[in-house]
Amino acid sequence: MSVQGSLDQQWARVRGRLKDEVGETAYRSWLKPLTVGSLDGGQLRILVPTRFMRDWIRTHYADRIRALFSGENPGVQSVEIVVASAAKPDLTVTPANDAPAAPPAAKPEPVTELVIEPSPALVVVEDRTDEMSAPLDPRFTFENFVVGKPNELAFAAARRVADAQAVPFNPLFLYGGVGLGKTHLMHAIAWAIRKKDPSRRVIYLSAEKFMYQFIRALRFKDTMAFKEQFRSVDVLMIDDVQFISGKDSTQEEFFHTFNALVDQNRQVIISADKSPSDLEGMEERLRSRLGWGLVADIHPTTYELRLGILGQKADRIGAKVPPKVLEFLAHKITSNVRELEGALNRIVAHAELVGRAITLESAQDVLHDLLRASNRRVTIEEIQKKVAEHFNIRLADMSSARRARAVARPRQVAMYLAKQLTQRSLPEIGRKFGDRDHTTVMHAVRKVDELCGTDPAFAEDVELLRRMLEG
Numbered sequence: 457m458s459v460q461g462s463l464d465q466q467w468a469r470v471r472g473r474l475k476d477e478v479g480e481t482a483y484r485s486w487l488k489p490l491t492v493g494s495l496d497g498g499q500l501r502i503l504v505p506t507r508f509m510r511d512w513i514r515t516h517y518a519d520r521i522r523a524l525f526s527g528e529n530p531g532v533q534s535v536e537i538v539v540a541s542a543a544k545p546d547l548t549v550t551p552a553n554d555a556p557a558a559p560p561a562a563k564p565e566p567v568t569e570l571v572i573e574p575s576p577a578l579v580v581v582e583d584r585t586d587e588m589s590a591p592l593d594p595r596f597t598f599e600n601f602v603v604g605k606p607n608e609l610a611f612a613a614a615r616r617v618a619d620a621q622a623v624p625f626n627p628l629f630l631y632g633g634v635g636l637g638k639t640h641l642m643h644a645i646a647w648a649i650r651k652k653d654p655s656r657r658v659i660y661l662s663a664e665k666f667m668y669q670f671i672r673a674l675r676f677k678d679t680m681a682f683k684e685q686f687r688s689v690d691v692l693m694i695d696d697v698q699f700i701s702g703k704d705s706t707q708e709e710f711f712h713t714f715n716a717l718v719d720q721n722r723q724v725i726i727s728a729d730k731s732p733s734d735l736e737g738m739e740e741r742l743r744s745r746l747g748w749g750l751v752a753d754i755h756p757t758t759y760e761l762r763l764g765i766l767g768q769k770a771d772r773i774g775a776k777v778p779p780k781v782l783e784f785l786a787h788k789i790t791s792n793v794r795e796l797e798g799a800l801n802r803i804v805a806h807a808e809l810v811g812r813a814i815t816l817e818s819a820q821d822v823l824h825d826l827l828r829a830s831n832r833r834v835t836i837e838e839i840q841k842k843v844a845e846h847f848n849i850r851l852a853d854m855s856s857a858r859r860a861r862a863v864a865r866p867r868q869v870a871m872y873l874a875k876q877l878t879q880r881s882l883p884e885i886g887r888k889f890g891d892r893d894h895t896t897v898m899h900a901v902r903k904v905d906e907l908c909g910t911d912p913a914f915a916e917d918v919e920l921l922r923r924m925l926e927g
């Protein structure tokens with residue numbers, strides 16, 4: 457077999473091991489698009505399709521690839537990650553039941569002859585702009601952004617900025633709590649603008665990076681070049697601007713850059729964790745300037761949005777997750793979208809690792825640490841509310857005298873859960889349910905227990921409610 461042929465085989469085995477280690481999701485996003493290049497004097501070249509991936513693989517996987525590869529082939533002493541057009545980005549994630557890893561791609565050319573350029577769909581920016589801009593995450597596109605009430609204004613504003621011929625409002629100021637999609641929207645704007653018109657110079661960077669570049673320019677007495685570079689872009693995006701609060705000279709420089717760009721009618725997009733007027737430690741004139749354009753806030757997620765995001769994400773990674781598990785997650789993980797995605801990834805990775813389907817129980821086991829963190833004492837009122845919502849009856853019917861089964865059964869479930877999840881005595885529980893007698897509560901507990909034993913669908917409902925309330 458040729459040298460390349462056996463390298464390909466070794467790479468296939470290494471990839472198999474990596475897949476086991478990192479899970480299907482990370483594998484498909486990061487490792488599947490890689491191909492093996494040449495082995496030269498102990499140095500193995502791994503080819504990646506984009507610069508973004510190169511940086512990511514270097515920091516996250518290169519050491520592990522080297523260790524695994526040298527296990528396969530002792531001739532491999534080091535690994536170099538190289539951007540090459542021979543490797544194809546796999547941005548559209550394939551479903552889980554797809555055929556396993558494609559055979560090694562068409563043989564890459566010898567590395568010395570490779571055309572080293574990003575694929576056209578992913579053109580990052582050219583020349584110096586590229587050095588200043590941070591890499592864009594290929595998953596952060598408009599298509600992958602789920603729109604709901606809490607983020608519809610921010611989304612619409614971002615789309616407008618990306619699609620408009622002329623600057624529609626300046627600046628666009630996006631703000632909201634941690635992990636709610638600000639960075640995602642900014643990257644999406646950058647991708648959309650670059651796709652539409654690759655000649656437009658777009659810079660995306662965090663306020664922190666802006667500050668470090670500024671400090672470096674000061675140190676190397678290069679501030680003129682710094683100013684020119686920033687002031688000659690078409691679109692400037694600065695993420696997490698609150699970082700420069702209290703950093704006076706960076707603020708000053710930023711203020712001038714900002715004014716210069718707005719005066720030239722170039723688009724500026726800013727994100728922060730607070731509204732312009734609430735940015736403490738920011739000069740008044742800058743705060744007021746930041747609020748001149750369109751200020752769009754992203755509100756905390758609602759249950760529906762969380763469910764939508766989970767559904768989209770599960771589809772995207774080709775994972776089979778029962779709707780009940782998605783509902784459970786959307787109920788329990790309310791902090792932010794990053795945590796929500798993290799929880800889903802953990803459940804999927806675990807199921808793949810142990811080779812079993814995802815169930816409500818397995819999800820709860822995998823996430824027990826996370827869920828425990830949000831543990832709290834549940835009240836009878838919360839139980840009544842949740843149960844009423846679940847069975848679609850009025851909250852008032854928890855205490856009403858109505859005895860129709862459609863109302864009485866949910867009421868019994870709520871009594872049962874009150875007994876299980878709170879320290880309240882039977883008479884106390886009875887009082888909270890329209891002054892009922894403790895024997896009524898006792899009867900409800902027995903009835904629900906009995907039904908759980910005979911009706912699996914009912915048992916599942918009760919279990920779901922219990923888990924949701926219990927945390």
Ligand SMILES: Nc1ncnc2c1ncn2[C@@H]1O[C@H](COP(=O)(O)OP(=O)(O)OP(=O)(O)O)[C@@H](O)[C@H]1O
Binds near residue numbers: 603607632637639797
């Ligand atoms: N509406 C949404 N649809 C799909 N994914 C979303 C949505 N909102 C957030 N996400 C995802 O949640 C994660 C966190 O989002 P992002 O990094 O944009 O948050 P952020 O608001 O910039 O947070 P931070 O304040 O920490 O910078 C990302 O993986 C992002 O893709």
